[in-house]
Amino acid sequence: MKIRLSEAELNHLNAFLDSCPDAERLSAREAVLDLYDIERPISLNFVFVKGGIGVDGAAELKYSEEEKGYYMGERIEDPEAVRAALREAGALPGA
DSSP states (O other): OEEEOOHHHHHHHHHHHHHOTTEEESSSSEEEEEEOSSSSOEEEEEEEETTEEEEEEEEEEEEETTTTEEEEEEEOOOHHHHHHHHHHHTSSSOO
């Protein structure tokens, strides 16, 4: 799925990735980001494309008390849900 972002949003997201301990840049254009500190934690794999990001994968993160850790839950296919999660986490302006 593609999420259109303005230049300001892309700059904000890049700065967030540089400062987030739960983000990993796989290349200059690709990143993996786990957002644990939001109401509905998610994990994202995305690439920077012209005018936004292309999300290769997005899924809920569920917490297991028994395992004391997170695991992948349901896949997220709604671009607005991903945008809202990024905004809630502070990865996009307007949170």
